[in-house]
Amino acid sequence: MQVKKVATYVLVAFVIFYLFTRPAQAASAVNGVFDGIVHGANQLAVFFTNVLA
Template sequence: MKVKQLVTYAIVAFVVFYLFTQPTGAANAVRGVMDGIGTGAGALAQFFNSLFAGS
């Protein structure tokens, strides 16, 4: 359990460090993740529409 907590703190510290030292890079990373989620959601919606439309 200690290792998991230590890794979590290390990741949070890295994210905060990255946010303050490279704000533009951090914004681009978040934008990229959101674009990926949006693309995946659109593809999933298209799949289910095609599945239930019977085409």
């Protein structure tokens, strides 16, 4: 239980550090994640459109 809490704090600290030291790269990473999610959702929509058509 304690290890999970410490790991969470370390991860949050790393994210904050990354945001402050490399904001452009952090924004690019977030943008890439959202682009991937949107692409996946579009592909899922195409799949169901083809299955139900």
